Amino acid sequence: MTDIAELSPIERVQAIEDWIKQQPQIDIPVNHYFAGGVYEREMIAPANSTFTGKIHLTEHLAKLVSGTMTITDGDTAGTFTGPKTFISKPGDKRAGIAHTECVFSTYHAIDEQPIDEIEKALVVDTIEQYRLAQDKTEALCHL
Numbered sequence: 001m002t003d004i005a006e007l008s009p010i011e012r013v014q015a016i017e018d019w020i021k022q023q024p025q026i027d028i029p030v031n032h033y034f035a036g037g038v039y040e041r042e043m044i045a046p047a048n049s050t051f052t053g054k055i056h057l058t059e060h061l062a063k064l065v066s067g068t069m070t071i072t073d074g075d076t077a078g079t080f081t082g083p084k085t086f087i088s089k090p091g092d093k094r095a096g097i098a099h100t101e102c103v104f105s106t107y108h109a110i111d112e113q114p115i116d117e118i119e120k121a122l123v124v125d126t127i128e129q130y131r132l133a134q135d136k137t138e139a140l141c142h143l
Contacts, residue, residue: 009074010055010127016072016095017052034112042105045069045098054123055093055130060108062086067102071095091130 004012028051033040045051045067064071064082071080072095079099088106096104108122124130 007074010091010093010130012074013052013072013093013095014127016074020050020052020095023050032115037109037111039108039110039112039118040105041108042103045096045102045104047098047100047102049098050096051098052095053093054119054125055091055127056088056106057090057122057124057130057133058108059090060088060106060122062088062106063104065103065105068099069102069104070097070099091134 004015007015026046026049028046028049029044031042031044033042042065047067063086064080064084066082068079068081070077073092074095082102096102108118110118110121124133
């Protein structure tokens with residue numbers, strides 16, 4: 001078994017996600033909004049829920065709009081009460097515990113299109129998919 005201290009931050013959050021997947025699951029609603037080339041993805045997390053986000057491919061703004069939540073990126077953790085704005089970098093993946101009902105949103109500069117197409121452009125599910133996306137981006141930069 002690997003010592004958690006030897007894992008990268010993203011691998012630590014993945015380990016949390018692996019544990020969460022073994023617990024009873026709940027549905028956390030996600031709402032989608034578009035205006036002027038901006039896409040907001042809004043999650044409403046019930047009190048006492050634990051969850052992880054996807055791995056982000058782009059830099060964007062994220063905001064705990066309301067509620068109190070403990071958030072970790074696998075490296076640092078903190079408890080925040082909204083409103084609290086964060087900057088997400090490519091490769092960020094977070095885990096959260098909602099102490100109260102929380103509204104958490106991410107904001108992306110992308111034109112309106114089907115949600116599944118937006119997700120392909122903005123997020124991936126696994127570390128391997130993220131590394132593959134990085135490799136493709138680096139290859140394009142060297143053309």
